[in-house]
Amino acid sequence: MSETIFSKIIRREIPADIVYEDDLALAFRDINAQAPTHIVVIPKKVIPRVSDASWEDQSLLGHLLLTVQKVAQEAGLTNGYRVVINNGNDGGQTVDHLHLHILGGRKLQWPPG
Numbered sequence: 094m095s096e097t098i099f100s101k102i103i104r105r106e107i108p109a110d111i112v113y114e115d116d117l118a119l120a121f122r123d124i125n126a127q128a129p130t131h132i133v134v135i136p137k138k139v140i141p142r143v144s145d146a147s148w149e150d151q152s153l154l155g156h157l158l159l160t161v162q163k164v165a166q167e168a169g170l171t172n173g174y175r176v177v178i179n180n181g182n183d184g185g186q187t188v189d190h191l192h193l194h195i196l197g198g199r200k201l202q203w204p205p206g
């Protein structure tokens with residue numbers, strides 16, 4: 094599978110503000126924050142889009158959500174937050190490495206644009 098800038102972040106080939114890491118996942122601050130707290134959680138395994146995930150990835154996907162929970166708690170998002178997965182062109186995905194956005198620190202609008 095083709096690599097993206099996120100693989101370079103995993104390998105520390107380019108800098109990022111990493112806030113969490115374990116064997117399966119990495120979390121770092123988004124370089125173009127859309128909220129006071131904007132953190133991206135990624136699997137170390139390269140899965141381009143959530144639509145490319147398979148049932149083999151079931152426990153990894155659960156791991157990512159629980160990582161979101163942990164990272165949001167550590168970031169102090171006690172008043173809530175939003176978790177976003179953009180998928181493909183119409184979903185607004187720009188980096189083809191599955192990632193979960195954590196957005197918080199302000200009241201977010203709904204519906205998104």
Ligand code: AMP
Nearest residue numbers: 098109122123124125179185186187188
């Ligand atoms: P998406 O549009 O859902 O594919 O989200 C990709 C996100 O990755 C965007 O919010 C970008 O700002 C963010 N991003 C791209 N490159 C970097 C980087 N080097 N460090 C941190 N965040 C990045």
